[in-house]
Amino acid sequence: MVLVESVCRGLDVLRVVNAQADQNLSEISCAVGLPRGTSYRLLITLEAAGLVERIDGCYRVTQGVCGLSHGFDDDWVGGIANTVVRELGAKIHWPITLSEHYAGHVVVRANTDMESSMTLEPVRIGTRIAMLSTASGRVLLAYASPTKQRSLLEYVKASEPSAAARLGEHFVEVAAMIRTRGYDIVTTPNGRQTALSVPVLNDEGLAVAALAVRYFNTAMAPDEAVRRLIPALQTGADQIGRELLARGSMLH
């Protein structure tokens, strides 16, 4: 596919204006290595878009540049977690899933469902799943701060009344149990599989994501599954957590 050269040039100009404020057209052209006329047209475009302003012939960035970052501007799953998820999937063969929560839902961000020969029902990336009835959702809730846990439970109780009736009222005790053992274990809705999930923690000990594995109930008993699968899951979650910390990400 043919790339659009003026896009790259325009963003090069914007980076130069970011790097040093109050440069004039000649200085910016020189720094980017473009003719003055080309730089001028790119600067006009950036100015009209509200990203730079010209004062006395010199340019500086405006608050508008925050609209190009400061939102979803760190694809940490693609940058860090995918590799760990793939390696873990290759090692233990059962399908691995990495999830985050957004408001009161769990969102699948990465998995090995299409690579594992032991996947019963593949889950599409981006699928939203319930919080209170899944191992990953319960882990994310259990490892939230107390105030966040309370707010999320209020939200989930109102939006998932049936699940709340079964669990919501007693979740504080459930959360304590999950935190004590460090993982959660829940049978999937089809009744034929069980999911084990552990948290990916930040430096405050709060969950930023959950790493889970699903296995067939006929393959092993729950205590054997915990013994065989949890250490590998926790190693993977620790690795993701360490790499996130090392990256200095502002994530969550």
Place this chain on the structure above:
Amino acid sequence: MSGDVRYRVRALDRAIAILRILNQYNGLNPSEMSRLTGLPRPTALRILMTLGEGGYVVRSEADGCFRSTLKVRELSRGYTEEDWLGAIVRPFLTRIAATLIWPLAVVRLRGSRLVVEALTDHTSQMLWQRETPGREISTSVSASAHLYRALGDEAQRDALLDHALAQDKAYRDAYGWTDGDVTDAIERARVNGFALVHHAAYTSVSVPVWVGAALYCALNMRLQGPKEVHVDLIDGHVRALFDAADELAHEIVSVVDPSLAHECAGPAIQVAEIAP
């Protein structure tokens, strides 16, 4: 600068629009991007591929979606926010967000534009769609607009009314609001002392931050989910927001004009009179 429109570089305009939208969503495929930008899908894809080549976005093999990378921060790191935002508002929002949980924003009237000055979306997992600082919001259908048009001084109300009449029709049409709906919402905000708007995907609440007798800015909270999910909890959120707004007002006064510190109370508020 408007006279120079013919010299503008169209592809760069489009790339900027695409980067802005990517910051709002946690991953978009080319078709979704085409729909949101109004660009033909091949055009959107070509620009996304160009941004990918430059390292600004990355495409996930798993879901085919494009997402921004850390490199986009190079496009904004030269911006230094105003003193009151960096010294007071942003640390305040970070601190208070740990308690209030739902995403918070400070909105201020600049001329005739309502601008999101600072917000906690960047690190929040409580919304599906994030906003960014510097974004201009509707002067008709947003809770902060209703608050300013209800409680602001005459000059503030006039500025917003002119802007709303001249430029905000597209917002009203997009949200299906009539002029009467806007008038009713402003009246509710005037009676209640705060503004509340239920959108399809989220509920937005704005309370005033008074510095002296002036409406200095609005403190806003957005609650993801349909109206029914939050309706029983709104009272508690509003009370917490008012407490936070008082705290913010005192902190702003310490920077803006210390002589006004004793005048921060603003009009009395009756939270029980909520009229959704």
